[in-house]
Amino acid sequence: MTDTAIPPGTAPTEEFAGRSLWADAWRRLMRNRAAMASIVILAAIALASIFAPWLSPHPYDEIYWDQIDAPPNFALGHYFGTDSNGRDLFVRTLYGGRMSLMVGLVATLVSLVIGVAYGATAGFIGGRVDAVMMRFVDVLYSLPFIFFVILLTVMFGRHLVLIFVAIGAISWLDMARIVRGQTISLKRKEFVEAAVAGGVSSFNILRRHIIPNTLGPVVVYVTLTVPQVILTESFISFLGLGVQEPNTSWGVLISEGARSMETTPWALIFPATFLAVTLFCFNFIGDGLRDALDPRDR
Amino acid sequence: MLRYAVKRMLGALPTLFLIITIAFFMMRLAPGGPFDKERNLPAQVEANLNKAYHLDEPLPQQYLRYVGNILQGDFGPSFQYKDFSVTELIWGGFPVSLRLGGLAILFAFGIGVALGTVAALNQNSLTDYLVMGTAMTGITIPNFVMAPLLTLVFGLYLSWLPVGGWGGGGIAHSVLPIVALCLPQVAAIARLTRGSMIEVLRSNFMRTARAKGLPERVTILRHGLKAAMLPVVSYLGPAVASIITGSVIIEQIFGIPGIGRYFVQAALNRDYTLVMGVTIFYGVLIILFNLLVDLLYGLLDPKVRYD
Numbered sequence: 090m091t092d093t094a095i096p097p098g099t100a101p102t103e104e105f106a107g108r109s110l111w112a113d114a115w116r117r118l119m120r121n122r123a124a125m126a127s128i129v130i131l132a133a134i135a136l137a138s139i140f141a142p143w144l145s146p147h148p149y150d151e152i153y154w155d156q157i158d159a160p161p162n163f164a165l166g167h168y169f170g171t172d173s174n175g176r177d178l179f180v181r182t183l184y185g186g187r188m189s190l191m192v193g194l195v196a197t198l199v200s201l202v203i204g205v206a207y208g209a210t211a212g213f214i215g216g217r218v219d220a221v222m223m224r225f226v227d228v229l230y231s232l233p234f235i236f237f238v239i240l241l242t243v244m245f246g247r248h249l250v251l252i253f254v255a256i257g258a259i260s261w262l263d264m265a266r267i268v269r270g271q272t273i274s275l276k277r278k279e280f281v282e283a284a285v286a287g288g289v290s291s292f293n294i295l296r297r298h299i300i301p302n303t304l305g306p307v308v309v310y311v312t313l314t315v316p317q318v319i320l321t322e323s324f325i326s327f328l329g330l331g332v333q334e335p336n337t338s339w340g341v342l343i344s345e346g347a348r349s350m351e352t353t354p355w356a357l358i359f360p361a362t363f364l365a366v367t368l369f370c371f372n373f374i375g376d377g378l379r380d381a382l383d384p385r386d387r
Numbered sequence: 388m389l390r391y392a393v394k395r396m397l398g399a400l401p402t403l404f405l406i407i408t409i410a411f412f413m414m415r416l417a418p419g420g421p422f423d424k425e426r427n428l429p430a431q432v433e434a435n436l437n438k439a440y441h442l443d444e445p446l447p448q449q450y451l452r453y454v455g456n457i458l459q460g461d462f463g464p465s466f467q468y469k470d471f472s473v474t475e476l477i478w479g480g481f482p483v484s485l486r487l488g489g490l491a492i493l494f495a496f497g498i499g500v501a502l503g504t505v506a507a508l509n510q511n512s513l514t515d516y517l518v519m520g521t522a523m524t525g526i527t528i529p530n531f532v533m534a535p536l537l538t539l540v541f542g543l544y545l546s547w548l549p550v551g552g553w554g555g556g557g558i559a560h561s562v563l564p565i566v567a568l569c570l571p572q573v574a575a576i577a578r579l580t581r582g583s584m585i586e587v588l589r590s591n592f593m594r595t596a597r598a599k600g601l602p603e604r605v606t607i608l609r610h611g612l613k614a615a616m617l618p619v620v621s622y623l624g625p626a627v628a629s630i631i632t633g634s635v636i637i638e639q640i641f642g643i644p645g646i647g648r649y650f651v652q653a654a655l656n657r658d659y660t661l662v663m664g665v666t667i668f669y670g671v672l673i674i675l676f677n678l679l680v681d682l683l684y685g686l687l688d689p690k691v692r693y694d
Contacts, residue, residue: 228402235632236650236666240413243654320529327531327636328651340531347535347640351543351550361532368527 110305110382117381124377127370134186134367141183149184150335152176158353170355172345181337182360188338189364192253192322193315199257200314204264205307209295211265212272223269226262234259238321242330252331256321260314267310271303305382312378316371323364339364392682399674406670407457407663411450414659421466421657440466457667463660467653473664477646484638484645488630491565495572495626500619502573503580504612510585518577525574531636534567538640564641568633572626579622584615613687620684624677631669 118124137144146166147153157175161168169178211222241255275281276299284294319339325331326340339360346357422428422436437443441452456463462473506518528536541563542550549560587593588611596606631647638647646665653661 228405235635236669237409237413239651239654240410240417240662240666243417316527323529324531324636328639330651330655343532343535347531350535350539354539357535357539361528361536364532365524365528368529369523372523372527 114305114378114381118377121377121380123373124381127373127377130366131370131374134363134370135190138183138186138190141180141187144183145177145180147177147180149180149337150176158349158356160353161355169359170353172342172356173349173353178342178356178359182339182342182363185337185339185342185360186363186367188332188336189319189322189340189367192256192338193319195253196257196260196318196322197311197314199254200260200264200318201307201311203258204261205268205300205303207261208265208268208270209272209300209303212269213276213291213295213299215273215276219269223266226265230262235321235324238325239328239330242325249332249336252322252325256318260318260321264307264310264314267306268300268303271306272299275299275302309375309379309382312371312375316368316375319364319371320368339367388682388685392678395678395681399678402674403667403670407454407667408450410663410666411453412446414654414657414662415446415449417657421659440464453663462664462667465653465658465661467656467658467661473660476649476661477664477668480644480646480649483643484634484647487561487564487568487637487643487645488627488634490561491569491630492572492623492627494565495569495576495630496619496623498569499573499576500580500612500616503577503582503619504584504607504615506577506581507584507588507615508607515581519581522574522577525570526578528571530567530571530633531640533570534563534637534640537563537567560641564637564643567640568630568637571633572630575626576619576622579619580615583618584611587611587615590614617684617688620680620687623683624673624680627676628673631672 141149145168153159153171153175155175156165156167156171158173159165159167159171159175161170167177167179169182172178172181207222207226211219238255238259242252281294281298284298289297322331322338323340323343326338327344329344332338332341342360343357343364346353346355346360350357420442421440422433428436434443441449444452453463460474462477465471465473465476468476502518502522506515509515538550541548548562588607592614593606593611596610597603601610634645635647635650637643638645639651642648646668649661650665652658653665
């Protein structure tokens with residue numbers, strides 16, 4: 090995973106054109122039917138969420154007083170029915186998807202930045218600094234995090250961006266550990282030694298030589314972090330602490346649907362299906378990427 | 388081993404201290420206070436209340452007082468449930484939560500290991516795909532989605548089981564909460580067991596056991612399972628942590644009088660002492676369980692040495 094597919098020293102011959110790690114991985118991923126199907130489904134959900142306003146004749150916060158708790162009705166364009174406030178559930182589910190996917194991306198990005206910077210620094214400096222930094226991660230590991238997220242959301246009055254950041258700020262621990270492990274093994278490689286000998290500064294070695302080479306496991310882990318983050322957000326929203334009206338997320342919709350499932354089961358089933366399918370897809374893609382990027386599996 | 392246990396306990400102290408500190412200051416820095424109601428209290432009454440609960444002191448002093456009290460085992464009175472101390476509330480809810488969580492982890496372990504072993508023994512057969520497909524579903528569908536769906540199907544459509552409530556902890560009332568709580572863990576444990584069992588089945592000592600003429604059942608149960616259990620046992624720590632987290636939601640959905648349901652309510656009502664108490668209690672529980680898992684690991688794997 091640290092080098093290109095061609096071992097250093099062997100020049101590519103005419104018939105054996107150079108294949109990069111990524112091209113190779115992509116080819117293997119293409120053969121994984123579950124992962125490819127997941128990518129297609131996920132793309133469909135994402136596109137539908139982005140273009141939600143154009144897919145439904147109804148705005149997401151319009152209240153139809155004569156259509157309260159109505160079952161799915163194609164003639165009126167309420168494909169998923171309406172909720173107890175008479176709002177169209179199809180468009181709300183897609184808007185919820187916007188929110189959930191956005192949380193997934195933003196929070197993962199936050200955890201990616203913190204985790205990669207922290208792990209690479211600890212691994213590269215090594216010695217006592219590394220020991221202290223990783224001990225700190227160990228301590229954080231044993232904290233009951235979800236409780237702190239709940240406290241944070243209570244504290245900051247459910248500010249949307251803060252929820253994103255808070256979730257991201259607690260998800261970076263695994264990332265830091267993975268990147269540190271990679272960094273330690275990369276640090277002893279010849280190309281890093283060459284860079285050190287050439288007088289490149291530590292920061293530039295990290296930026297140019299180490300971090301790009303940790304990308305494989307990081308990409309795999311990112312695809313597995315996104316569903317976790319979406320799940321955390323749904324969990325918080327389900328408890329009524331996350332996203333606020335009239336905005337919505339899958340967690341909010343599921344929580345509302347669960348409350349009225351005896352009379353309006355569609356309000357629970359549609360958002361729950363969307364959430365479950367999305368989580369499914371991310372997990373399949375993550376598994377697929379792991380197999381595709383695993384150098385033992387050539 | 389005793390020395391190791393003591394050492395680990397001492398090592399957990401900074402973690403515990405951090406939990407207490409973060410929870411204390413986060414809770415106190417949150418806007419609002421425990422006596423905020425729709426109607427404002429007269430200033431004099433509020434001042435007296437604050438004085439009675441020492442909320443008028445500077446924050447560092449309150450913090451020191453709180454830590455001092457905890458060291459003596461006193462978690463203070465609850466703000467929300469008047470006349471109850473936090474300790475009373477926690478011990479009142481704990482048997483219920485323990486029963487729920489304990490049974491959930493027990494089932495998760497038993498069923499998960501059994502399913503994983505069956506799948507590994509029939510690798511790449513229909514059984515294998517069926518078990519692993521179900522496991523994937525269990526992992527991806529969160530328990531707060533699973534719980535309402537289960538209630539919808541088994542409670543409403545089939546009316547086999549009660550829809551909610553605790554009913555004094557009767558079996559019929561506990562089935563759905565326990566199933567919802569343990570399903571994700573069953574799935575995770577089944578996956579882990581399958582993976583490690585497949586590796587163990589190919590190992591040399593298994594071949595030796597078969598070569599000396601042991602029946603296949605004994606080979607797998609006595610030699611295979613023990614070795615295959617290692618990654619599963621180390622997963623039990625995170626599993627317990629997530630069952631505890633899950634119980635917050637499950638207890639809320641089913642209206643179960645355990646500890647979990649206090650947490651969210653207490654955080655919203657700024658019931659400082661109760662939130663802190665529950666957080667610390669869960670923190671200690673998770674730390675203790677992780678220690679237990681590590682000790683158990685040593686019993687299973689003779690290669691592990693404590694020093």
